[in-house]
Amino acid sequence: MKTDVEELSPTRVKLTVEVPFEELKPNLDKAYKEISKQVRIKGFRPGKAPAPLIDRYIGRGAVLQEAVNDALPELYGRAVEASEIFVLGQPEVEITKLDDGKEMTFTAEVDVRPKFQVPDYDNLEVTVDEAKVTDEEVEETLGNLRERFASLTTVERAAETGDFVTIDLSAQVDGEAVEDAAATGYSYEVGSNSSVEGLDEALTGMSAGESKTFTSKLVGGERAGQEAEITVTVQSVKVKKLPEADDEFAQLASEFDTIEELRTDLRTRLGRTKRMQQLSQARDRALEALMEQIDIPLPEKVVQAEIERRNEQLEQQLKWSGLSKEAYLKQQGKTAEEFDAEIAEAARRAVKGGFVLDQLALDEELGVENEELSEYVVSQAMQMGVQPQQLADHLTQSGQLPALVSEVLRNKALNLLVEHVKITDEAGNAVDIEALRRELSGEAAQPEAEAAEESAGKAEETKAEAKDEEAKNEAEDKSES
Template sequence: MKSSVESLEGNKVKVYVEVEESEFDKDIDRAFKAIAREIKLPGFRNGKAPRRVLEARIGVGPAREQALRDSVPLYLARAVREHHVDLVAAPEIEITDGAEEGGVEFDATCEVRPEITVPGYGGLRVELPSPTATDADIEEAMDAERRRHGSLGDVDRPIETGDFVTLDLSATRDGEPLAGLNTEDWSYEVGQGWVADELDEHLVGTSAGDELAFSAVPNGTDEAADLAVSVKAVQELVLPEVDDDWVGENLGEHETVDEWRAALIDQLAEQKLAQARQQYVGEVTNALALLVDIDTPAAMVQNEFQARLKNTLEQFQARGVDIQQFLSATGQDPETFTAAIRDQSEHAVKLDLALRAVATAEQIEVSDEELDAEFAQIGVRFGEKPARVRKAYIDNNGVEDLVMQMRKSKALDWLVHHAEAVDTEGNPIDIDLLLDHDHHDDHDEASEPVSEASAAPPSSTDQASSTDQASSTDQASETDQEDGK
């Protein structure tokens, strides 16, 4: 087989493939063997009729057509791999010679992943919540603990946000009661936004004994309903006074207010630092993706969208969640739900292109030792020896994809070490604090589109990169073809 590649405009290339007659004849021979299993001929066991007998009976045409269908995608897959053509969509294949006899020539117009540059990636600046606990944070934490130990007391005044009210509630639509929205003696904290936003608006300013009637769209629905509310009692949460005695009696770990405050400072500092660390990688990837100013290839976005949608629906199914019930409970329609996934998909594609660009610009490569270590880690996760993992990737042409994922992860590692982080007030945050933990899992999740994720060694039916396998070229059986030559 001979092949060549010609660059075209618009992130496309044309792959030319020429297969000699002697080589293609072996494909025809395999096609005759397949046909033999489908045809019963007197005097021959199923599948054992020789080619010359079949050719005399049906001619060479059916076998040649079958050979073209089976082998052209495989020849193209070989050419794509040999020339490192980074397919992102199904190619357009045209047989230019050999449809009837002789050797075979064809070309394939292929959309490829664009190679971009990302100006400014070395000076990313991201904003994070401050990893330092403020006095306001400490007071808020202390008040939260006081609320947990508070008690309700009756009040003789109009309702305020934060009060606890006892209600009788009924809701109807077209005169029919709505399930779950008819109850008596319901205790509710005003301001929580339950039932409907309008409930809090109508309750504030009213008093015990008042009757309310209004229309509103209940949460999780899209149609208005008639609500009737009877206010039976109003109470406020009375918070305890904080002193050493109260701390000693109610917070067994501490004996004084000062001890409690000091412990809260340490606890909040740890929590806020963990929050900043968790957000840091995500903010860096967001800032990087914003630097990509090209129109993302529609095929790449569609591949990513389909992979993410499939993954999401499978997660719902695994958890026993009905998608329609989820949409209703979250107030979404299918269009809004899928639009959000498509936006995520476009962001993931931009991030993929940008990380590849950074890896190229910074000359980031993967050493043999690093690749061996990755095979070993994958083997540990899946209970396989590193040699078997390596063989699986080699046999199924997955090494190149794995290496690229590793390069992208290393590129992201470079970025998070070179970015600048500030808090909401513009104060610098020490990057070393943000990186002083095992953040490689954050990198893997942030840098790898769902359509390219490869958690396990690739099998013959599950290549390492579904985006790269978007074409109709099925490489799964290529080894069989080569063995037959």
């Protein structure tokens, strides 16, 4: 088999593959067997008709077509491997010559990863946020915890911003009731702007037992986006009362006895969260810094596929939340054009970042071990709330294992990159990423725990020795007396 490669652009090639006819013989034999099982020829059982009769009754052309279709995937794969190119997506294949008994020629146009060099990254510098926890942040977190234990008390007055009201909602479009827009006994915070536009304005100043009708667009259900007459009736108005930040609250909301112990724990948790954010920022910004030094063309089809994937993911999330895209854009304060531009830019950077990490993994000769693959599947399964074996079976059956291997490989390349980059926080302090990883994974605490255990053991030995010595002295005193 002979393969020629023509570069149509930096991101697209055309393979011309010449295949000697004898290489198609196994596929021809298979084609004859398959066709003979499907046809009825007098005097022969299914699957037993000889090739000459199949050529006579069915036609040699049909057999050749079956054989070629069967052979193409393997032939294309061999051509790609021989050409040492990294293909992206599905090829556009055309049979250009089929000379029965002599040879077959086909072409395949396909997008490829562009060729480029990864520059030296030892001198890259990035800055991440400080991991310092302020008193204000601790109090804010404590306040959020108190919010979870807040109680609601009914008041006999008109609703104000921040109050919680129990309401009934109904909607009509062109005089017809919209069933999926109706709600009874719905608890709503006035001023939260978390429902249809105009609801907060309508509720402000309303008292229990009052009703009001206003016009707004529905944000969910079958009539999402349509103008509707919405009627709201207030059942009750309640104010939120937070528990005092004292020892009693600490015992109610945590395993601690005092409020200061709870504050200390919150500070520790906030610090861990900030250090995790540092690690995430370091990875993102290290890759961004490296990408800024590289200018490579991107295959538009690959970029478009990434744009479509992101849009589909957003549509699924909006569907689950019952929010229309129009309402979502309004919440984000963006026009459709601005949103599309952001999605396109994010898609281009994601594709470019993938190419850079792929090339880095290739340059550094990184590979993926079975243990690493298993660890990744287990971690993903935990995040998804499914059994690891269930996820592994799904990935295998759906043909997603190659993509999974690529993801693990890119992650290893990114870890390698971060290890070589100089990282400081905004205060100018050096950030040791490897030490940070060990700390967050619990490895750093292990030696301390072992030391504490050893210290405790020595203390017990000392106590035992002291008791032995004391007993010895008592015995000597008695003997002397």
